[in-house]
Amino acid sequence: MTEMLNDVFGQDTRxxxxxxxxxxxxxxxxxxxxxxxxxxxEGFVSQDGIRFCAEQLELTTAEVSAVATFYTMYKRKxxxxxxxxxxxxxxCAALGGDAIYARLKEELGxxxxxxxxxxxxxxxxxxxxxxxxxxxxxxxxxLQVNYEYFDNQDPDTASDLVAKLRAGERPAPTRGAxxxxxxxxxxxxAGFFEGRDLDVAGPSAAKETLRxxxxxxxxxxxxxxxxxxxxxxxxxKKK
Amino acid sequence: MSNxxxxxxxxxxxxxxxxxxxxxxxxxxxxxxxKALGAQPDQLIELVKASGLRGRGGAGFPTGLKWSFxxxxxxxxxxxxxxxxxxxxxxxxxxxxxMADPHSLIEGCIITxxxxxxxxxxxxxxxxxxxxxxxxxxxxxEAYAKGYLGKNILGSGFDLDIVVHAGAGAxxxxxxxxxxxxxxxxRGQPRLKPPFPATSGLYASPTVVNxxxxxxxxxxxxxxxxxxxxxxxxxxxxxxxxxxISGHVEKPGxxxxxxxxxxxxxxxxxxxxxxGIPLKFWTPGGSSTPLFxxxxxxxxxxxxxxxxxxxxxxxxxxxxxxxxxxxxxxVMKWTEFYKHESCGKCxxxxxxxxxLTQILQRMCKGEGTAAxxxxxxxxxxxxxxxxxxxxxDGAVSPITSGIKYFRHEFLALCEKNAxxxxxxxxxxxxx
Ligand SMILES: Cc1cc2nc3c(=O)[nH]c(=O)nc-3n(C[C@H](O)[C@H](O)[C@H](O)COP(=O)(O)O)c2cc1C
Ligand code: SF4
Ligand code: FES
Numbered sequence: 307m308t309e310m311l312n313d314v315f316g317q318d319t320r321x322x323x324x325x326x327x328x329x330x331x332x333x334x335x336x337x338x339x340x341x342x343x344x345x346x347x348e349g350f351v352s353q354d355g356i357r358f359c360a361e362q363l364e365l366t367t368a369e370v371s372a373v374a375t376f377y378t379m380y381k382r383k384x385x386x387x388x389x390x391x392x393x394x395x396x397x398c399a400a401l402g403g404d405a406i407y408a409r410l411k412e413e414l415g416x417x418x419x420x421x422x423x424x425x426x427x428x429x430x431x432x433x434x435x436x437x438x439x440x441x442x443x444x445x446x447x448x449l450q451v452n453y454e455y456f457d458n459q460d461p462d463t464a465s466d467l468v469a470k471l472r473a474g475e476r477p478a479p480t481r482g483a484x485x486x487x488x489x490x491x492x493x494x495x496a497g498f499f500e501g502r503d504l505d506v507a508g509p510s511a512a513k514e515t516l517r518x519x520x521x522x523x524x525x526x527x528x529x530x531x532x533x534x535x536x537x538x539x540x541x542x543k544k545k
Numbered sequence: 546m547s548n549x550x551x552x553x554x555x556x557x558x559x560x561x562x563x564x565x566x567x568x569x570x571x572x573x574x575x576x577x578x579x580k581a582l583g584a585q586p587d588q589l590i591e592l593v594k595a596s597g598l599r600g601r602g603g604a605g606f607p608t609g610l611k612w613s614f615x616x617x618x619x620x621x622x623x624x625x626x627x628x629x630x631x632x633x634x635x636x637x638x639x640x641x642x643x644m645a646d647p648h649s650l651i652e653g654c655i656i657t658x659x660x661x662x663x664x665x666x667x668x669x670x671x672x673x674x675x676x677x678x679x680x681x682x683x684x685x686x687e688a689y690a691k692g693y694l695g696k697n698i699l700g701s702g703f704d705l706d707i708v709v710h711a712g713a714g715a716x717x718x719x720x721x722x723x724x725x726x727x728x729x730x731x732r733g734q735p736r737l738k739p740p741f742p743a744t745s746g747l748y749a750s751p752t753v754v755n756x757x758x759x760x761x762x763x764x765x766x767x768x769x770x771x772x773x774x775x776x777x778x779x780x781x782x783x784x785x786x787x788x789x790i791s792g793h794v795e796k797p798g799x800x801x802x803x804x805x806x807x808x809x810x811x812x813x814x815x816x817x818x819x820x821g822i823p824l825k826f827w828t829p830g831g832s833s834t835p836l837f838x839x840x841x842x843x844x845x846x847x848x849x850x851x852x853x854x855x856x857x858x859x860x861x862x863x864x865x866x867x868x869x870x871x872x873x874x875x876v877m878k879w880t881e882f883y884k885h886e887s888c889g890k891c892x893x894x895x896x897x898x899x900x901l902t903q904i905l906q907r908m909c910k911g912e913g914t915a916a917x918x919x920x921x922x923x924x925x926x927x928x929x930x931x932x933x934x935x936x937x938d939g940a941v942s943p944i945t946s947g948i949k950y951f952r953h954e955f956l957a958l959c960e961k962n963a964x965x966x967x968x969x970x971x972x973x974x975x976x
Contacts, residue, residue, distance in 0.1 A: 329708050331622070331665055332748055337730030338713050342672070363730070376732040376888075378714030379672050391673070395634050396832065396878040397792055397864050438716065438882055439634040440673055443791035443864065444798050453675040481644070482676035495672055495711045499682055506683045508676070510563040511645045517798030518788075519559050521814050522550040529551040529785065530777065535770020537584050538591040 314354045319347055323362045333363055337373055339496045341380050346493035350381040386426040388471050389488045391437040392449045402460055403447035407436050409461040410468055431472045444514045452491035454479035457512060481512055548806040551777050553785045554761050555801045558645040564680050566687040569648040575693060577764030581656040582701040589660035596771035597783040602628055602756030603859050605848045614743035615661045615751045623663040624752040625654060627760060629670040630712055630719035633831035634882060635862030638787040639757035641799060644677045647684035653760035656767060658705050661753050665706050669724055672711045681709045716886035720934050721754040734890045735934040778804035782847035792865035793819045804847040822867040830859020832879045833939025835946035872951040873958055876943045877905035883940035894937035897928040913959045918948060
């Protein structure tokens with residue numbers, strides 16, 4: 307068994323799994339990052355992946371399965387090169403998110419059948435899903451490619467983006483690092499950023515994020531001037 | 546008196562490379578920490594109590610009081626857990642904050658950990674925000690390199706480790722006890738309270754769980770003092786607060802204002818309604834807070850004001866919808882969300898959200914009857930107050946408030962011709 311797993315998950319992955327465990331006071335806390343790690347190798351959480359985590363953490367495969375199936379981001383089937391997530395929660399949907407999702411479903415489908423939720427285009431390039439609120443409502447409608455934001459989209463920009471991904475291009479996200487692929491993103495979600503120092507750069511914030519600041523600047527508003535605040539005395543111990 | 550914006554937590558966001566240690570240190574960064582480490586931990590708890598700071602994660606619990614519940618001298622390890630799971634629909638303040646100024650959160654974590662005597666802190670960030678996680682991670686590395694984290698911080702004898710932990714897509718993990726289970730490597734399902742996290746939290750040890758914006762407020766309170774903090778906001782809801790305005794307004798975005806500002810004031814700053822199309826309904830603090838209408842433009846948006854007007858302040862996620870949006874459609878979409886995110890642990894929520902979704906979908910297809918409205922309210926009544934956690938309560942908010950203010954729209958749907966196809970309806974809603 308272990309030998310078989312060694313074929314799928316090499317020494318490097320084992321070392322990383324042990325590093326994850328070392329980060330926490332108790333080993334089981336490493337399970338969620340470890341499942342991200344497993345996805346970075348296989349592009350989904352396979353039965354082998356579940357056995358790998360169980361072995362590393364001395365859990366049963368049933369315990370690991372119960373966790374893996376609870377969370378949306380752990381995929382049961384292999385993902386394409388890129389994962390495209392379209393926010394179709396109410397606010398984005400009302401601004402055009404539903405229309406974006408409908409258009410991408412059609413365009414990514416084949417044989418006249420639209421692509422379903424969490425299905426992959428025939429060329430293996432793109433897995434499509436609808437997502438819940440992605441915490442970027444002021445920039446809606448939004449979508450993500452491998453969890454990087456593409457803000458203020460419409461059906462045409464989204465269609466263009468997906469066409470480019472399928473042609474092997476990697477357009478830059480609105481905020482975030484240059485695109486890699488789904489597996490690389492999962493490795494980073496597991497907490498491994500080595501060799502990607504430059505990815506941290508980019509704008510501090512979107513213009514929407516700064517709007518309040520901009521209004522305050524234009525109108526000369528600021529918070530009350532901060533004095534050197536006094537700390538209260540040490541409270542008396544209750545008897 | 547009209548309210549003005551008060552950039553405090555957001556003030557560094559305009560600076561170039563605002564997320565870096567260099568920028569942060571040039572702009573008073575880590576000065577609050579130096580001051581805090583020179584004080585007794587209990588003084589800091591008293592200070593935060595005196596400031597009146599209330600939790601920014603939705604419920605508004607007094608932060609200093611929460612810290613004071615941590616037993617001292619109990620010999621157990623203590624933990625600080627930061628709730629950065631931001632998933633409540635409409636809420637989009639914590640992610641931009643951590644993206645633009647991650648060090649302010651880290652400084653808050655160190656001060657708080659010192660105050661509650663914790664030596665391990667986890668920042669639980671929702672998984673879908675890779676760039677934010679990357680920035681946080683880089684900032685934590687920078688803080689270690691500068692001696693703000695690790696052993697014997699700034700020579701004080703205090704040790705702290707911080708781990709940035711990525712979640713995996715589950716709204717319920719924002720509920721603090723579900724978050725703790727998730728952080729322990731389990732399914733994210735809420736725990737029975739009591740015991741509360743303050744005595745039995747992470748690994749059954751005393752734990753403080755606070756929201757990102759709450760903890761980021763702490764270094765400013767340490768530097769400026771409680772009176773300065775109270776100079777903003779209201780008596781019972783003091784301080785600045787980031788209002789996230791989204792939807793049909795000219796300039797959606799983040800606006801940091803004193804608690805108690807009104808939507809009328811915020812709308813003026815946000816350039817008014819988009820294309821002049823009138824306002825129809827809005828949420829004061831995410832989809833779990835009952836809807837407001839144009840009647841509520843002057844409600845003070847603080848904890849008391851929102852509650853007195855029949856809603857809740859929540860996360861100050863102000864989602865604004867204009868007249869083109871159908872209320873039953875919006876309510877159906879939100880209900881689909883709660884159904885998807887219900888963790889399944891308790892029956893009222895698991896089954897209730899399923900049936901609510903079925904009925905609302907049927908109504909929106911034009912196949913409902915007037916009896917469905919009573920049916921919806923009846924199911925809501927069986928969920929509210931009868932669910933295991935607050936997700937169930939939140940799920941009924943859009944429905945009950947939607948029917949309260951817009952019953953005629955639900956009724957109109959029932960009279961509507963069944964031929965009106967669902968697709969046509971959806972297309973109308975997203976136009
Ligand atoms: C379903 C549900 C989701 C929640 N999601 C979040 C969240 O994403 N972020 C957050 O800070 N609090 C969230 N909360 C509130 C937390 O349970 C908790 O009250 C909060 O983290 C306490 O921090 P505070 O006192 O600083 O606000 C949620 C609560 C419920 C019931
Ligand atoms: S109310 Fe819903 S989310 Fe909360 S415990 Fe019950 S089933 Fe789970
Ligand atoms: S509703 Fe789409 S990001 Fe919030």
